[in-house]
Amino acid sequence: MTLPKPETCALCGRPLGRNWNVHHLVPKTFGGRVTVPMHRICHSKIHSVFTERELLQQYHTIEALLSHEAIADFVKWVKKKDPDFHAPTAKDKRKKK
Ligand SMILES: [Zn+2]
Ligand SMILES: [Zn+2]
Numbered sequence: 001m002t003l004p005k006p007e008t009c010a011l012c013g014r015p016l017g018r019n020w021n022v023h024h025l026v027p028k029t030f031g032g033r034v035t036v037p038m039h040r041i042c043h044s045k046i047h048s049v050f051t052e053r054e055l056l057q058q059y060h061t062i063e064a065l066l067s068h069e070a071i072a073d074f075v076k077w078v079k080k081k082d083p084d085f086h087a088p089t090a091k092d093k094r095k096k097k
Pocket of ligand 1: 009010011012013014038039042
């Protein structure tokens, strides 16, 4: 089994930078095996918006993720950024609410 080297992020579609993650579409906790490449920032965004259970029950496809308003807005915003751009405050913003 050979996996092609991923070149683009499954979430935002931009080229991957030097640092990237894999996201389990179905959380590993629930036995998910399908992974997609993602920027670190895109990946942490997903986990700041959804719980593992929401990912399992509803948001286990890229289409479903992108249909969520918070993710759609995020993708629009991140598309203008550098591929290696990472905002460590992405999660903090949410907590202050
Ligand atoms: Zn991305
Ligand atoms: Zn993930």
